[in-house]
Amino acid sequence: xxxxxxxxxxxxxxxxxxxxxxxxxxxxxxxxxxxxxxxxxxxxxxxxxxxxxxxxxxxxxxxxxxxxxxxxxxxxxxxxxxxxxxxxxxxxxxxxxxxxxxxxxxxxxxxxxxxxxxxxxxxxxxxxxxxxxxxxxxxxxxxxxxxxxxxxxxxxxxxxxxxxxxxxxxxxxxxxxxxxxxxxxxxxxxxxxxxxxxxxxxxxxxxxxxxxxxxxxxxxxxxxxxxxxxxxxxxxxxxxxxxxxxxxxxxxxxxxxxxx
Amino acid sequence: xxxxxxxxxxxxxxxxxxxxxxxxxxxxxxxxxxxxxxxxxxxxxxxxxxxxxxxxxxxxxxxxxxxxxxxxxxxxxxxxxxxxxxxxxxxxxxxxxxxxxxxxxxxxxxxxxxxxxxxxxxxxxxxxxxxxxxxxxxxxxxxxxxxxxxxxxxxxxxxxxxxxxxxxxxxxxxxxxxxxxxxxxxxxxxxxxxxxxxxxxxxxxxxxxxxxxxxxxxxxxxxxxxxxxxxxxxxxxxxxxxxxxxxxxxxxxxxxxxxx
DNA sequence: TCCCGTCTGTTCGCTTCCTCACATAGGCCC
DNA sequence: GGGCCTATGTGAGGAAGCGAACAGACGGGA
Numbered sequence: 001x002x003x004x005x006x007x008x009x010x011x012x013x014x015x016x017x018x019x020x021x022x023x024x025x026x027x028x029x030x031x032x033x034x035x036x037x038x039x040x041x042x043x044x045x046x047x048x049x050x051x052x053x054x055x056x057x058x059x060x061x062x063x064x065x066x067x068x069x070x071x072x073x074x075x076x077x078x079x080x081x082x083x084x085x086x087x088x089x090x091x092x093x094x095x096x097x098x099x100x101x102x103x104x105x106x107x108x109x110x111x112x113x114x115x116x117x118x119x120x121x122x123x124x125x126x127x128x129x130x131x132x133x134x135x136x137x138x139x140x141x142x143x144x145x146x147x148x149x150x151x152x153x154x155x156x157x158x159x160x161x162x163x164x165x166x167x168x169x170x171x172x173x174x175x176x177x178x179x180x181x182x183x184x185x186x187x188x189x190x191x192x193x194x195x196x197x198x199x200x201x202x203x204x205x206x207x208x209x210x211x212x213x214x215x216x217x218x219x220x221x222x223x224x225x226x227x228x229x230x231x232x233x234x235x236x237x238x239x240x241x242x243x244x245x246x247x248x249x250x251x252x253x254x255x256x257x258x259x260x
Numbered sequence: 261x262x263x264x265x266x267x268x269x270x271x272x273x274x275x276x277x278x279x280x281x282x283x284x285x286x287x288x289x290x291x292x293x294x295x296x297x298x299x300x301x302x303x304x305x306x307x308x309x310x311x312x313x314x315x316x317x318x319x320x321x322x323x324x325x326x327x328x329x330x331x332x333x334x335x336x337x338x339x340x341x342x343x344x345x346x347x348x349x350x351x352x353x354x355x356x357x358x359x360x361x362x363x364x365x366x367x368x369x370x371x372x373x374x375x376x377x378x379x380x381x382x383x384x385x386x387x388x389x390x391x392x393x394x395x396x397x398x399x400x401x402x403x404x405x406x407x408x409x410x411x412x413x414x415x416x417x418x419x420x421x422x423x424x425x426x427x428x429x430x431x432x433x434x435x436x437x438x439x440x441x442x443x444x445x446x447x448x449x450x451x452x453x454x455x456x457x458x459x460x461x462x463x464x465x466x467x468x469x470x471x472x473x474x475x476x477x478x479x480x481x482x483x484x485x486x487x488x489x490x491x492x493x494x495x496x497x498x499x500x501x502x503x504x505x506x507x508x509x510x511x512x513x514x515x516x517x518x519x520x
Numbered sequence: 521t522c523c524c525g526t527c528t529g530t531t532c533g534c535t536t537c538c539t540c541a542c543a544t545a546g547g548c549c550c
Numbered sequence: 551g552g553g554c555c556t557a558t559g560t561g562a563g564g565a566a567g568c569g570a571a572c573a574g575a576c577g578g579g580a
Contacts, residue, residue: 062402065481070405072398087391088384089493093485094398119379124348130390131347137397138332138354142322144405145330145441148566172527181405186567188528204527204576221325225353233349408536432557446537448558464546464557522580529574537566544559550552 010054011105012078012234013125021121028111033103034058036170040081040096047090050082050112055102057163059179062094070144070181073137074099076163078234079129085109086116086126099171099179100163125234132233136226143222149182150190154219156180157200159226161209169207194218270314271365272338272494273385281381288371293363294318296430300341300356307350310342310372315362317423319439322354330404330441333397334359336423338494339389345369346376346386359431359439360423385494392493396486403482409442410450414479416440417460419486421469429467454478 009015014022034040034056041047043063051058058081060073072094075081081104084092116123143152156179160169173187180187194200199215201208209215216223269275274282294300294316301307303323311318318341320333332354335341341364344352376383403412416439420429433447440447451467454460459475461468469475476483 060398062398064402064406068406070402072401083394084391086387087394088388089391092391092398093395093489117379119377127346128348130394131344131349131352134343134347134390134394134397135353137394137401138320138322138352141332141397141401141404142324142330142441144401146324146328174527181402183568184528185530185569188530189567192529202528229349229353434557443538444558445539445560448560449537452559462558523578524580525576525578527574527576530572532571533569535566535568537564539562539564541562542560544557546555546557548553548555550554 010077010103011052011080013080013122013129014052014105016121016125016234018121025107025111025115025122029105029107031103032106034098034101036098036101038098040098041092043093043095044091047082047085048109049106050080050085050109051104051106052080053077053102053104055100055164056098056104057100057102057160058096058104059099060092060094060096061178068181069178071179072140073133074159075133076100078230079133080126082109082112083126083130083133085112086123087130099175100160100169128233132230135229135233139222139226143220144181147220147222148190149180149186150193151218151220152180153187153190153194154199154215155223157207157209158212158215158219158223161212161215162227167209169209170205171207172205270337270363271312271340273340273382273389274312274365276381276385276494278381285367285371285375285382289365289367291363292366294358294361296358296361298358300358301352303353303355304351307342307345308369309366310340310345310369311364311366312340313337313362313364315360315424316358316364317360317362317420318356318364319359320352320354320356321438328441329438331439332400333393334419335393336360338490339393340386342369342372343386343390343393345372346383347390359435360420360429388493392490395489395493399482399486403480404441407480407482409440409446410453411478411480412440413447413450413454414459414475415483417467417469418472418475418479418483421472421475422487427469429469430465431467432465 014025017025032051040051040058053075054077057074057076059071060075061069062072063069075096081096084090116126143155153176156176157169160171161167173191174184176191177184177187191200191202194215195202197214197218199209199211199218201210274285277285292311300311300318313335314337317334317336319331320335321329322332323329335356341356344350376386403415413436416436417429420431421427433451434444436451437444437447451460451462454475455462457474457478459469459471459478461470
C-alpha cells in the first residue's frame with residue numbers, strides 16, 4: 001500500500017487530489033507496467049479500467065481504412081487514459097498505444113464513474129484535464145494541416161521529452177512517422193536536418209536531445225500553445241495539501257469537512 | 261415565454277432534457293440572432309454566456325501567428341458553444357465564428373455552471389456532447405493530415421448540409437478555404453470538380469447540394485465516422501418525456517422529485 | 521565471427537498544394 | 551445602363567511530401 005501511495009504521487013492528477021480523497025481511492029488502485037507497443041484500448045472497445053500513467057506515455061492513434069495513421073492526442077503522467085468513461089460514451093473510435101514504456105495506476109471503470117458522480121475534487125480535475133485534451137487535439141488538427149514535417153517533429157520530440165526524466169528517447173523513425181501521419185523517409189530527412197543543426201543525435205531507435213532551447217526555436221508555435229494551456233489548466237497550485245481549495249471550487253468543502 | 265419554449269426545442273441538447281428540468285432553466289434563457297461572421301468568442305476571452313444554437317452554426321477556428329486559419333470544430337443545433345465553462349478552464353485558445361446565420365439560445369455562465377454542478381440530466385448531456393466534440397476534433401486532426409482538399413470539401417459540405425433544412429448553403433469559397441485551412445484557389449478547383457461531376461452547383465456564395473449520396477461517396481470516411489459517433493453519443497432516446505431516465509443515470513431522480 | 525534482421529540514408533518521378541499574377545463575370549448601386 | 555466591388559477561373563513555377571526501390575550500417579544471436 002505504501003508502494004501504491006508513492007506511485008499515485010507520480011501521476012499529477014492523483015497527486016493533486018486532497019489527501020483524504022486520495023486515501024479513499026487507494027484501495028481501488030492497481031499498479032501496472034506497460035511495454036512499448038502495448039495496446040491500452042482498441043477502437044470502439046469497452047474500457048474496463050481508466051489508466052493514470054506514472055511513467056508511461058500513451059498515444060491516441062486514429063487509423064484510416066487504408067491503414068494510414070495519425071496521432072490525435074497523447075497522455076503522460078499529467079493525465080488519464082479513458083476520458084470516455086466519465087464523459088459517458090464508454091468507447092472512442094481510436095486506439096491507444098504505449099509510446100514510452102513505463103508504469104501506470106489503474107482504476108475500475110465503475111469506481112471512476114462513481115467517484116466522478118460525487119462531484120468532488122476528482123471530478124473537477126478530470127474535467128480540467130478533458131479541456132486540456134481538447135486543446136491538445138485541436139492544436140494537432142490545425143498543426144497537421146498547416147505545418148511541415150520538420151516543425152511537427154520538433155513539437156513531437158519536445159512533448160515526448162516533457163514526459164520523461166532523461167534526455168534520451170527510445171523511438172524509431174518508423175514509429176514517429178506513424179504518429180506524425182507521414183512516411184518514414186520524410187522523418188529521416190527531417191531528423192537528419194535536426195542532427196546536422198546539432199539539436200539532436202540519434203541512432204537506431206535512440207534519440208538524444210542535445211539542445212532543447214534550439215528545438216523549441218525550431219518547433220512551430222503549437223508546442224508553446226499546448227504547453228502553456230496545459231500548464232494553465234492543470235496547474236498544481238499547492239499540491240498534496242488541503243489548501244488546494246482555490247483550484248477546486250466544486251463541493252470541495254463538504255468533502256474535506258466530511259473527511260476530517 | 262412560449263416563444264422561448266418553442267425555441268429551446270430547436271436545440272437538441274435542450275429538447276432532450278426532461279420537461280421539468282427544461283422548465284426550471286427557461287427563465288434563465290435568452291434568444292439571440294446571429295449574422296454570418298459574428299464572433300461568438302475570441303481566443304482566450306472570458307465567456308459570459310453559453311450558446312445553444314437553434315438555427316445558427318458556429319465554427320471554432322484556430323488562427324496561427326502568421327494568420328493562417330483552420331477549423332478545429334463546429335457546433336450546430338445539436339450542441340453548445342462554450343464547453344470550457346463547465347470543464348472549468350473558462351477560456352480556450354481559439355475563436356468561434358458564425359458560419360451559418362441563425363438563432364441561438366443563451367444561458368449565463370453562472371447558471372450553466374450551477375446547473376452542471378447539480379449533476380442532473382443537463383450535466384449528463386453536456387458531457388456526452390463533450391465527447392462527441394472530442395471525436396469530431398480528433399477526426400479533423402487525422403483528416404487534415406491525410407486527406408485531399410476535395411475530400412475534405414465534401415466532408416465540410418455534408419456536415420454543413422446536416423445543419424440546415426434546405427439544400428442551399430451560403431458561403432464563399434474564400435470562407436471555405438479558411439475553414440479547410442487551404443487557399444481559395446484550391447477550393448475553386450475542387451468545387452469546380454464537384455460541379456462538373458454534378459454533385460453541386462454554385463455561384464457567388466450560394467451552393468446547391470444536388471446529389472447528396474454522390475457527395476457522401478466522394479467524401480472521405482471521416483464524415484461517416486463523425487456522423488455515426490455523434491448520433492450514437494447524442495441519441496435522443498425518448499425525448500421530451502420523463503422516461504428518459506435510462507439515458508440519465510446521474511442524480512436525475514432527486515432533481516425531478518425536488519422539481520415536483 | 522559471421523549472418524541476418526532492423527533501422528537509417530538516398531534517389532527519382534510524380535502528385536498535391538502553395539505563391540503570385542491576372543482574367544472574367546455576376547450583381548448591387550447610382 | 552454603366553461603374554465597381556466581390557466572387558470565381560486560370561495558369562506558370564516551385565516547394566513539400568508521397569511511392570517505390572534500393573543501398574548501407576548497426577547490433578544481437580548463432
